[in-house]
Amino acid sequence: MKKRSVLLLTMCMVVMTAGCASGGSDAQNPDNSESGDELNVLIVSDLDPLEPVFAEYGDKNGITVNVESVPYAEIFETIEVRMGTEEDTIDVLVADAPLITNYTAKGYLAPLDDYVAEDSLARITESSREGGTVDGQVMALPLYSSCVNLYYNKELFDERGVEYPDYNVENRMTWEEVVETAQQLTYTDDEGNQIYGMTFEQIDTPYQLLPLSQSLGAVQYISDDQTTTEGYTNSEEVVEAMEFYGNTFNKWNISPKIDGSESTSYFCSGQIAMFVGGSWNISSFDEAGVNWGVAPHPYFEGGDAVTPTGSWYMGVSAYSKNAEAAAGFVEWLTTDDETCQKTYDIMQNLPCNISVLDAIEADPENEGTPAALNVYEAMNTAMARPGMVGYEEWQSVLQKTYSDVKNGADPKEALDSAVTEIDSLIEKYQK
Amino acid sequence: MRRKNLVVTVFLLPAMALIIIFKIYPIFLGVYESFFTYSFVGKNTVFAGIQNYITVFTDSTVLNSIKVTLIFNVIVNPVQIFLSFGLALLLMVKLRGRKFFRTIHMIPVAVSFTIACTLWGVLLSPEQGLMNSLLNVIGIPNQSFLNDKDQALAWVIVLSSWKGLGYWALFFITGLEEVPQQLYEAASLDGANYWKSLRWITLPQMKRTFKFVIISDTISNFILFVPAYVLTGGGPNGATDFLMYRIYRTAYQYSDMNLASAMIVVLLIMLGIIIGAEAFLLRDKE
Numbered sequence: 001m002k003k004r005s006v007l008l009l010t011m012c013m014v015v016m017t018a019g020c021a022s023g024g025s026d027a028q029n030p031d032n033s034e035s036g037d038e039l040n041v042l043i044v045s046d047l048d049p050l051e052p053v054f055a056e057y058g059d060k061n062g063i064t065v066n067v068e069s070v071p072y073a074e075i076f077e078t079i080e081v082r083m084g085t086e087e088d089t090i091d092v093l094v095a096d097a098p099l100i101t102n103y104t105a106k107g108y109l110a111p112l113d114d115y116v117a118e119d120s121l122a123r124i125t126e127s128s129r130e131g132g133t134v135d136g137q138v139m140a141l142p143l144y145s146s147c148v149n150l151y152y153n154k155e156l157f158d159e160r161g162v163e164y165p166d167y168n169v170e171n172r173m174t175w176e177e178v179v180e181t182a183q184q185l186t187y188t189d190d191e192g193n194q195i196y197g198m199t200f201e202q203i204d205t206p207y208q209l210l211p212l213s214q215s216l217g218a219v220q221y222i223s224d225d226q227t228t229t230e231g232y233t234n235s236e237e238v239v240e241a242m243e244f245y246g247n248t249f250n251k252w253n254i255s256p257k258i259d260g261s262e263s264t265s266y267f268c269s270g271q272i273a274m275f276v277g278g279s280w281n282i283s284s285f286d287e288a289g290v291n292w293g294v295a296p297h298p299y300f301e302g303g304d305a306v307t308p309t310g311s312w313y314m315g316v317s318a319y320s321k322n323a324e325a326a327a328g329f330v331e332w333l334t335t336d337d338e339t340c341q342k343t344y345d346i347m348q349n350l351p352c353n354i355s356v357l358d359a360i361e362a363d364p365e366n367e368g369t370p371a372a373l374n375v376y377e378a379m380n381t382a383m384a385r386p387g388m389v390g391y392e393e394w395q396s397v398l399q400k401t402y403s404d405v406k407n408g409a410d411p412k413e414a415l416d417s418a419v420t421e422i423d424s425l426i427e428k429y430q431k
Numbered sequence: 432m433r434r435k436n437l438v439v440t441v442f443l444l445p446a447m448a449l450i451i452i453f454k455i456y457p458i459f460l461g462v463y464e465s466f467f468t469y470s471f472v473g474k475n476t477v478f479a480g481i482q483n484y485i486t487v488f489t490d491s492t493v494l495n496s497i498k499v500t501l502i503f504n505v506i507v508n509p510v511q512i513f514l515s516f517g518l519a520l521l522l523m524v525k526l527r528g529r530k531f532f533r534t535i536h537m538i539p540v541a542v543s544f545t546i547a548c549t550l551w552g553v554l555l556s557p558e559q560g561l562m563n564s565l566l567n568v569i570g571i572p573n574q575s576f577l578n579d580k581d582q583a584l585a586w587v588i589v590l591s592s593w594k595g596l597g598y599w600a601l602f603f604i605t606g607l608e609e610v611p612q613q614l615y616e617a618a619s620l621d622g623a624n625y626w627k628s629l630r631w632i633t634l635p636q637m638k639r640t641f642k643f644v645i646i647s648d649t650i651s652n653f654i655l656f657v658p659a660y661v662l663t664g665g666g667p668n669g670a671t672d673f674l675m676y677r678i679y680r681t682a683y684q685y686s687d688m689n690l691a692s693a694m695i696v697v698l699l700i701m702l703g704i705i706i707g708a709e710a711f712l713l714r715d716k717e
Contacts, residue, residue: 421491
């Protein structure tokens with residue numbers, strides 16, 4: 001009897017813990033009503049500056065827009081946990097571009113075709129519209145697109161007497177040149193602070209690191225039938241790119257071993273000379289008083305210039321009880337010309353709205369700015385991340401692999417191990 | 432007598448009902464779900480037999496998680512029990528300020544595990560952590576700590592012990608307070624020193640407390656989750672990929688609730704066997 005009680009107690013404790021794990025996010029969730037005058041929006045904290053825009057929609061339409069913001073590091077898990085349990089307390093959610101197919105397969109997103117007008121869809125670029133379309137159905141609409149540039153701290157360059165990178169895309173730096181320059185800019189300053197030559201903004205993420213292998217010629221990361229990543233995600237080009245990535249931390253020591261959440265503050269505090277990141281950081285640079293310059297995204301010598309693209313989309317939860325109102329909000333937020341202009345003014349990200357894009361191109365004041373550079377990159381060098389049903393699994397395993405490589409793991413072994421795990425995880429989508 | 436039983440039953444019923452609904456039922460539901468799988472092609476759930484269990488015992492990443500969990504427990508449980516008992520003995524020493532020491536030893540207990548992990552993360556940051564600054568002072572170069580596959584598990588053991596010692600020591604202090612003083616006095620008259628008293632009086636008298644602490648500590652460490660979730664993400668190279676954390680990822684990140692159910696059933700059985708063995712070894716002998 002005693003033994004049985006102990007076993008029962010054990011089972012209870014394990015189940016209780018599992019329950020706590022899944023309940024963590026719920027506790028913070030706003031108490032949603034079923035009424036149509038309230039919308040609950042789940043966003044990633046990168047979008048926090050847009051909260052006044054969200055509130056404006058609420059004011060205009062007499063509804064309350066409850067915004068729940070989750071840090072980037074947790075957003076994917078939060079969506080999986082809460083949508084996986086079919087929560088109806090989220091009406092609108094963000095979706096990273098390559099995950100839309102995955103969320104559609106899992107039934108998280110409601111199709112928007114019945115709610116969104118053709119005129120509205122015509123206001124955004126065709127490529128961005130296609131990015132949110134799965135099997136002919138519009139599942140999500142783009143908030144904006146994205147591009148990554150090379151930002152540099154002019155003061156650190158001046159201090160070491162190093163020439164600034166060129167803004168002209170014809171003189172785009174190679175990664176080999178970046179390493180050489182970064183080595184000159186990695187030093188200990190007079191106050192004993194360690195200054196690093198470069199960092200990626202989104203350390204350990206496929207979004208930021210895929211262009212390395214794409215620049216070396218990698219074009220495919222999963223087989224055409226989406227059953228295996230063997231030979232694709234661990235192809236020669238990917239291994240070579242990972243060797244480069246690992247070397248920035250472990251051989252050349254030009255990058256600090258930090259998390260992506262710390263990289264912007266390192267650049268803002270003058271501890272990093274070159275920052276490969278997005279234009280959404282500019283307001284942070286300015287607030288911190290960084291004297292910065294911008295140059296095109298680097299590429300490998302003899303390879304292609306490739307830049308990351310795609311960004312956050314907004315979709316309506318399949319479990320929302322306010323689907324129509326939620327779709328109206330998404331339509332207004334992502335396609336309305338005036339709203340998209342406001343979004344662009346705040347975030348400075350590459351827009352998907354055609355009228356805003358036209359305005360950027362036409363404005364002579366944009367010459368020499370990240371905005372003009374981003375428009376050029378979007379038209380010429382942008383390469384999307386692979387869309388696949390198992391993207392969440394693929395991304396999750398790769399992020400851990402990148403992190404292991406950063407911490408000194410052998411790139412080939414780490415990638416071989418990663419594809420085995422990914423293939424095992426995506427097998428379920430074939431059944 | 433019958434009336435007394437009725438009263439007891441009535442009072443127990445609400446609690447039992449809640450336990451059955453929220454604890455016992457989910458266990459059986461988990462066991463049931465572990466024999467099914469979701470078909471993304473057919474968009475329905477289909478019977479899978481023991482396929483999920485075969486996956487658990489053939490998937491190298493799951494096997495690694497089981498190995499990590501077992502290694503962690505083999506080390507952390509004796510360490511925590513030995514040190515917390517030692518701490519309890521120290522806190523029993525009658526000296527000035529005993530209440531103060533008893534209070535401060537509770538600080539790690541009062542801090543939530545999530546916050547404790549965050550604090551240790553700051554302390555062990557390879558770039559700007561206090562620990563590396565201290566090591567630098569004595570001439571030791573920067574360490575990667577949680578980012579080093581050879582060190583990460585050891586540091587999780589350290590921080591888990593830091594967090595758990597005070598809690599388990601509380602039970603030992605309560606147990607020590609219960610040992611009749613006349614036993615020590617009698618032993619003292621017979622010429623027993625401190626260590627002999629500890630061996631022949633304290634330890635036998637503390638058997639029930641030890642049994643409770645050993646079993647409870649094993650349970651809590653087998654289902655440890657927070658350090659992997661907050662600090663290490665199961666890495667580096669799977670060095671801290673505890674089974675509970677993998678179960679969480681399988682269920683909520685990789686959307687495979689059925690496989691996760693099979694994994695938790697395996698965890699339950701493992702835990703049942705281990706604490707069953709502990710209970711057997713620590714049983715009261717007539």
